[in-house]
Amino acid sequence: MKALKYLCILLLYFFYSCRKVTDSFNTDEKLSLEIPAYFPQPKYNFEGNPLTREGFELGRRLFYDPILSIDSSLSCGSCHAQVHAFADHNVSVSVGVFGRKGTRNALPTFNLIFMPLFNWDGGVNHIEMQPTAPLLNHDEMDITMAEVLRRLRNHPEYPKLFKRVFGTDEISARDFLYALTQFQGAIISSDSKYDKYLQGKAQLTAEELEGLALFNQHCSSCHAGPLQTDFAFRSNGLEWNRHEEGRYHITLDSADFQKFRTPSLRNVALTRPYMHDGRFNTLQAVLDHYSELGRSKPAPDYTDPKLKDGIPLSESDKEKIIAFLHTLSDFSLLSNSNYSEPRLK
Numbered sequence: 001m002k003a004l005k006y007l008c009i010l011l012l013y014f015f016y017s018c019r020k021v022t023d024s025f026n027t028d029e030k031l032s033l034e035i036p037a038y039f040p041q042p043k044y045n046f047e048g049n050p051l052t053r054e055g056f057e058l059g060r061r062l063f064y065d066p067i068l069s070i071d072s073s074l075s076c077g078s079c080h081a082q083v084h085a086f087a088d089h090n091v092s093v094s095v096g097v098f099g100r101k102g103t104r105n106a107l108p109t110f111n112l113i114f115m116p117l118f119n120w121d122g123g124v125n126h127i128e129m130q131p132t133a134p135l136l137n138h139d140e141m142d143i144t145m146a147e148v149l150r151r152l153r154n155h156p157e158y159p160k161l162f163k164r165v166f167g168t169d170e171i172s173a174r175d176f177l178y179a180l181t182q183f184q185g186a187i188i189s190s191d192s193k194y195d196k197y198l199q200g201k202a203q204l205t206a207e208e209l210e211g212l213a214l215f216n217q218h219c220s221s222c223h224a225g226p227l228q229t230d231f232a233f234r235s236n237g238l239e240w241n242r243h244e245e246g247r248y249h250i251t252l253d254s255a256d257f258q259k260f261r262t263p264s265l266r267n268v269a270l271t272r273p274y275m276h277d278g279r280f281n282t283l284q285a286v287l288d289h290y291s292e293l294g295r296s297k298p299a300p301d302y303t304d305p306k307l308k309d310g311i312p313l314s315e316s317d318k319e320k321i322i323a324f325l326h327t328l329s330d331f332s333l334l335s336n337s338n339y340s341e342p343r344l345k
Helices: 001-015 053-063 133-136 146-153 158-167 173-185 194-198 206-218 282-290 317-328 331-333
Strands: none
Touching: 053 158, 053 173, 133 146, 146 158, 146 173, 158 173, 206 317, 282 317
């Protein structure tokens, strides 16, 4: 565990120590993101990695290219499917190269520029470094950065594409991660029914409004703000599955045992199953867990104090909250051709 922690720190140091003071970027068409005024300020603003159409398209191609996995069987898009709002294909935990089964449910990859920390345990602290986690993980893509760069440099097309964006065909780790960040960072989800309600362009039904009120009463202290997350790490009373230690895996602080990042609830109805290990397949099961916690089933000692006594919810309350949660679905995200797998000539 300590070795992994220090490896990540070393990678971060190497990555940033090798960044140039000045960069010569292509004067390609600059892209701007449409972000609602009620969203928080992004943590990442593309200042050092100017967002361009060709940079975005290069990142998009990389995101969907299985060349990035050791056996060339999986791409980033294999576990982050647009049809499932960039979450996994309705499986509890992701399956990596050679059929290796991981221990975590894949978090969706939209609105990443607002995130201060990444992955369930917060083990990555910068969006540009986020792709290294699945790339290097034995149970996911299991490849080295050196092998990624070797493949890209020997590819018949990638050197030309990188030169068009970054001014050099000598593909570097930095430019590779920059390109992926341009694509992933530009995936914004902000077109749900709830967004239209906040903008005064749609009305919620009576049931959805009652669900919103219940949500604000019982859920919004953790699933806070327009992104429905406080970005904190908490234990929500799940029984330990013996495969995961949560944020303790990163910090080695016993207070972080079984703590996981509060996920955004945007598109939650589209990204089942739920929890870090995908143990619940329905929103009903999630709400049943919270209503039974501390009552019909004991709360583990490591449970967050806010949840020690569970959440008192009637069956009617659950139906209304679920109705509201469905208003967070952004169906335009699923059909936006800009985010789809590119058709290669």
